Amino acid sequence: MFEYTVYTCIKKILLQTNLHLSREISDLKAQLLEMKKMMKISFDLQMDIQRSIRQEVAAGIAAASGG
Known part of the structure; x- marks a missing residue:
């Protein structure tokens, strides 16, 4: 009986931990996607500025050369 209770508790803790980690990974993926979008916007803006300067x-x- 005691072993079953310990096993059940450990199983419950592992499931909760896995659920927590899954949420954390999902959050990190969303943040990474947002960073990629921001990097692309920044890169595009930099290219536009360089083109304008040229x-x-x-x-x-x-x-200056009279053309």
């Missing part, structure tokens, strides 16, 4: 520099050089 255009401004090209326009400045063209204006």
